[in-house]
Amino acid sequence: MSTLAVIGAGVIGLSWARLAREHEWDVTIYDPRADIADVVAAELGADPRIRVVADIAAAVAEADLVQENGPERLPIKQELFARIIEHARPDAVLATSSSSITATLITEGLSGAGRVLVGHPFNPPDLMPLVEVVPGRDTTEDATERAVELYEGLGRVPVVIGTEMPGFVANRLQGALSREAVYLVQQGVVSPADLDVIMRNSLGLRWATIGPFEGNVLGGGPGGIRHLYAGVGAETSKIEFGTPATDPERMETLIGQVEQAYGTGVEAFERLRATRDSRTRAVLAALED
Incomplete structure (x- = not known):
């Protein structure tokens, strides 16, 4: 049984959670908004495989794949990934749903950059098959290959993008x-x-x-x-x-x-x-x- 950690439960994050549930993955969700439990219940209903947790550490502790879906702002993503890297498993793939910001920019000055990459979905991720997998300058080949395997396990069609470029391809x-x-x-x-x-x-x-x-x-x-x-x-x-x-x-x-x-x-x-x-x-x- 694989586990997805959803960091940021807006439209994209909730769609990732819906997709993971459909493939019988466990899901942990963290979002700082005060009413997040009510939002998740309204969108996804009651499901023992989906847990809303109080902090990032609890969300990523057992995750095979961490999918960050925070605001498209570089400082925010840098702050989130500093905490994600600190608490995630050493073998976890750490991905951002960013639509334009590259992994190299996000991990600038952070240790553990080898596990971080872009896993850019097309909205909504639970319906649209494409995931653009965009390694950063320091992303390891193993992390990229593992990301492809995990996205395929979610029924997606991952395409590895050879060069970082704002906006990627799609x-x-x-x-x-x-x-x-x-x-x-x-x-x-x-x-x-x-x-x-x-x-x-x-x-x-x-x-x-x-x-x-x-x-x-x-x-x-x-x-x-x-x-x-x-x-x-x-x-x-x-x-x-x-x-x-x-x-x-x-x-x-x-x-x-x-x-x-x-x-x-x-x-x-x-x-x-x-x-x-x-x-x-x-x-x-x-x-x-």
Whole structure:
């Protein structure tokens, strides 16, 4: 029986806990908020395999995998990992769910950096298979291999990233697409809701089954990617992508458009989350078939 320690029980942390429970792991949860026991009970119910503990030491003491999910702030993560390293088992893998901060920055000046790496999930971790495993400068090969084994044990698809880079891979790709999406909406080319319709019915559907390079191979027909790059690719490569405005007034207009399309508050969030989760499960089930 493996044990997961969840440090920070926000949306990502609770999703990690849900995933571990589904795979019959034991879970310990630490979060400094005063109502954490009530939050966990509301999200995960009563389960003897899930324990809320009072401090980091108790959370990580028996963990095979420690998954830190604190705020995306370097000083906070450095403080958390100083305590995690002090109390975790010597053979435990110590991972951060950080979306952009590298393990090398987090462990600067800390001993025990060899066990620390990024285990970046895509939200929500209990549904999205990808985990980007990003070793730091001092992360040992053994820790990286062990992390891959543990994430595979949770039914995830870990990919080891060869070079540390802010945002890693998935978020850099998402950021590039989001940047152009904001630009197109700001230019009045398309509404936020219609842009999402376009994505769901084209690239989103395609990328659920094949990746961009595989798509290029198919797009070129029997001639493959060489034919595509020499033909359509030669023209599309000339497209100049836009730079979205970031001033408060323009961003407020954009945010208002999105809120008008999808709503705000708890009720809207729960409705959107339920739709996303049911559709994601359906896609995953189809891909497994």
